[in-house]
Amino acid sequence: MDYIDHIQMAIVYIEDNLKNKINLTDCAKVSGYSDYHFLRIFKESTGITPGKYIKRRRISEVAKLIMIDHSYMFKAAYEYGFNSYENFLRAFKNEHHVTPIEYKLNDNSLHLYNKIDLYKLRDERNNLSPKPRIIQLAPIHLYGYLHKSSFKTSLKDVPTFWNRYNCGRLGEKLLPQADNTRRYDYGVAIVNHENESFEYFIGVESCENIPNTDHITLPAGTYVSFTTPTADSFTFVDTIHRTWKYINEWFRTSDYIKLKGYEFERYCEKSYTYSEEILIPVKKKER
Missing domain, CATH: 1.10.10.60 (Homeodomain-like)
Structure with a gap:
């Protein structure tokens, strides 16, 4: 035993x-x-x-x-x-x-x-393997809210930011004309390793300026995309954390390396599918 x-x-x-x-x-x-x-x-x-x-x-x-x-x-x-x-x-x-x-x-x-x-946790750690996709993205303009956090507290802070965002129906207020069952909300990690700072942005994609909000642009480029396994409302956040752990392991043996830039996630809360897409800027390793 x-x-x-x-x-x-x-x-x-x-x-x-x-x-x-x-x-x-x-x-x-x-x-x-x-x-x-x-x-x-x-x-x-x-x-x-x-x-x-x-x-x-x-x-x-x-x-x-x-x-x-x-x-x-x-x-x-x-x-x-x-x-x-x-x-x-x-x-x-x-x-x-x-x-x-x-x-x-x-x-x-x-x-x-x-x-x-x-x-079960031991088996999930061994078997969790979302398939990566390498994709090209055009610039994405986002409007929303920037939150300060830290490397040490980010695992707890990020779900808290999402709770406030969802319970305050801030996505609906940012895009009141949008169909909520189709509106994607974006979460973006803004990391500065030199200053050891961590900020997190939550918002929506918009072609037009949204007043009284923070604005960032996700640059065009090559990204690796992972889709988290389907969960439920009670296990969704934990599934995201486990997927991020898998992604960090994947980079150790993959042909790609992370680039400095925005790592982000996007999902539709009101679709009730409880799965999200995680995207990270990358480039292929030189041989």
Whole structure:
């Protein structure tokens, strides 16, 4: 029995008791580790501490119930261990930077935390292989909003920016005449390695100037395109993260190298296909 078996047993215990009181010692005992070793190995295996995992799982389960029945929100929060609705609201907003009501009204994808299955994650890491396409793009003019982030916090910040954008219906406001089921929103990473700065732009493509917005132009050139596997609203963000990890591995053995420039993603939130295209400027390696 290896560490995956031990930690997965603890995860099953946590999942079975999400509506009950859970303490670290009981989780460690189930896994067969001391408290100290359980904390260390759990974080190494999942990327987060047991406490954060429990909190995020409880918030996520309530979020799923919110979409089914708005009136059940209050009861669900109590059922999953929040001692007051105000505490749940605070925890939800701290996690997603939108309120439960905004999430409910706009029906947008959140980075929810489903039960971790370490065996499945291991298989997905080994089998995830979206097929790359090399394409030529003409310049693309984008109008929207620029957000400041950092290399350290970007994995959490970018989903937060999207939550605010979608819940605020900013794409609709940028292009009010567009069909929302066909409108593509763009997310662009603006990286400056020399200054160690990271900014993220979200907006829409437009041939005409949109007042009171930030504007960037994606330059014409050669790009490699990856399409993320189809997911659902609960697993979409995690699928994007896993696809980016695969892309970074792909570059190590491919015939192409990244160029300095905009790496971007585009997708249609209201298509409900929960798949996006990721594009990166490249050039072929010289032989």
